[in-house]
Amino acid sequence: MVQTCSVPNCDSKLIKDNGIIFYRIPLHNSKSFERWSKALEIENWTPTENCVVCSKHFQKYSDQTSPSEVSFTDLLCGSVLNDSKRKICSMNNNKRKSNNLDHTNTKRLQKGIKKTIPITLNKYGTRNFEQGCFVQTCQAPKDLPLYRFPYNNKHLLHIWSKRIGLSTLYDLELYLDITICKNHFHEDCYDKNSLQLKPNAIPSINLIDYLGPPENCFSTTTNSEEISMMTSNGDHTWGWLGSTEQFGRISELNEFIEIPKSQLQDEKYACFAQAAHCFIYAENSKKVFNIYHPRATILMQLRYDGYFGFPGGLIDANEDIVNAVNREMAEEINLNTDLHSVTNDDHVISHWSEKKKLVLHFYKLKVTMAELIEIEKRALLAQDYGSEVLGTVRIPLYTLGDHYRGFPVFLKHNFIGCSREQLIAALSILNIMKPEEIKLALSANSINI
Numbered sequence: 001m002v003q004t005c006s007v008p009n010c011d012s013k014l015i016k017d018n019g020i021i022f023y024r025i026p027l028h029n030s031k032s033f034e035r036w037s038k039a040l041e042i043e044n045w046t047p048t049e050n051c052v053v054c055s056k057h058f059q060k061y062s063d064q065t066s067p068s069e070v071s072f073t074d075l076l077c078g079s080v081l082n083d084s085k086r087k088i089c090s091m092n093n094n095k096r097k098s099n100n101l102d103h104t105n106t107k108r109l110q111k112g113i114k115k116t117i118p119i120t121l122n123k124y125g126t127r128n129f130e131q132g133c134f135v136q137t138c139q140a141p142k143d144l145p146l147y148r149f150p151y152n153n154k155h156l157l158h159i160w161s162k163r164i165g166l167s168t169l170y171d172l173e174l175y176l177d178i179t180i181c182k183n184h185f186h187e188d189c190y191d192k193n194s195l196q197l198k199p200n201a202i203p204s205i206n207l208i209d210y211l212g213p214p215e216n217c218f219s220t221t222t223n224s225e226e227i228s229m230m231t232s233n234g235d236h237t238w239g240w241l242g243s244t245e246q247f248g249r250i251s252e253l254n255e256f257i258e259i260p261k262s263q264l265q266d267e268k269y270a271c272f273a274q275a276a277h278c279f280i281y282a283e284n285s286k287k288v289f290n291i292y293h294p295r296a297t298i299l300m301q302l303r304y305d306g307y308f309g310f311p312g313g314l315i316d317a318n319e320d321i322v323n324a325v326n327r328e329m330a331e332e333i334n335l336n337t338d339l340h341s342v343t344n345d346d347h348v349i350s351h352w353s354e355k356k357k358l359v360l361h362f363y364k365l366k367v368t369m370a371e372l373i374e375i376e377k378r379a380l381l382a383q384d385y386g387s388e389v390l391g392t393v394r395i396p397l398y399t400l401g402d403h404y405r406g407f408p409v410f411l412k413h414n415f416i417g418c419s420r421e422q423l424i425a426a427l428s429i430l431n432i433m434k435p436e437e438i439k440l441a442l443s444a445n446s447i448n449i
């Protein structure tokens with residue numbers, strides 16, 4: 001059922017991308033509720049949790065003022081309603097009441113359903129709930145830093161939840177997937193020149209359900225143990241969450257599916273975020289320890305998150321895939337793109353993940369062994385070396401006499417996205433390894449030793 005505005009004669013409906021925002025009525029805040037009632041000029045008003053008012057009735061929105069610059073107090077003071085019959089949402093006889101707010105944050109949390117409003121596409125062509133701010137009314141720019149909920153501190157979690165209008169504390173698991181953006185934290189909440197929140201920071205601004213003073217942005221908890229626990233836990237609790245970090249979350253088995261080449265232009269993938277990575281390799285016949293045949297030398301890299309992956313990254317809006325992968329390689333491994341760069345002909349394979357709304361393209365770059373060594377050296381001077389990239393590594397493609405150490409052990413590491421699938425596909429497509437050899441390495445296990 002489509003959600004509609006509770007104001008009589010207002011036809012606003014919750015439809016994707018129509019630019020209309022819906023506000024819940026602040027039922028649990030008597031002061032603001034009183035101001036709403038006054039602005040709406042309603043007497044004997046008994047709205048339910050199902051009542052919402054759309055952004056058309058807030059004056060500041062009519063001139064397209066950026067919501068992030070407007071406090072909700074301003075919004076309410078400037079409210080204008082153009083209808084004189086204000087009998088909205090009376091408990092007894094309002095037909096609309098069941099239409100409204102079927103999708104409140106509260107209910108979504110209960111069901112574990114993701115936020116669906118407001119939906120606008122970000123620069124990656126996607127804005128699903130996990131990437132966005134959970135505050136239902138938030139209209140801040142989409143690429144603001146996001147903060148995880150302090151789910152390891154119940155006291156703080158409760159305050160955060162209450163501030164955004166959740167009346168109960170829900171199953172902790174649910175908080176793992178939701179975030180609040182920078183738009184809701186007072187500037188005092190950050191350490192100087194940093195985006196990291198102070199340990200007891202709480203959301204205090206641009207919240208429709210909380211109209212307290214903006215400076216009320218710290219929890220007054222005196223439990224220093226709790227605070228030190230939070231700070232020492234660092235980033236994995238509620239630190240700054242990069243807007244694209246969610247793509248990197250652990251993949252499920254078989255989450256990435258190969259896209260047939262004939263379907264690469266399919267509309268279906270156009271609205272997904274896209275990334276491209278590259279398989280840099282050289283033929284190499286120099287035996288390792290004079291025993292093991294190396295087959296080829298292939299470069300992977302250890303990433304900041306502990307996974308192995310290939311150089312490359314997300315494609316910016318309107319950026320060509322090939323330009324993006326070359327740009328990323330210049331940033332991540334300082335590749336001299338005047339000497340080496342991929343072209344459309346170097347495309348190897350593409351995959352997609354429905355869950356992550358992500359398409360991953362894979363390219364190859366063949367160089368000589370001498371060039372590869374030069375690439376390795378230059379990588380130490382890359383812009384991203386030491387932060388995003390912790391070093392390039394060569395892959396052992398041989399297997400030792402125990403049928404386990406070597407390539408099979410390498411395959412037991414953790415690989416980002418579908419990079420393991422990409423590696424295996426490229427080895428076979430580029431005839432570096434025979435399918436039987438790959439199969440053997442994949443099925444080898446330590447029991448053989």
Ligand SMILES: O=c1[nH]cnc2c1ncn2[C@@H]1O[C@H](COP(=O)(O)OP(=O)(O)O)[C@@H](O)[C@H]1O
Nearest residue numbers: 247248275277309310312313314416417418419
């Ligand atoms: O080598 C790779 N092969 C396949 N997918 C990858 C690889 N590296 C990263 N990914 C996927 O692509 C997403 C974005 O890539 P990456 O982290 O390299 O982008 P960025 O450098 O622009 O932040 C990752 O979160 C992950 O899901």
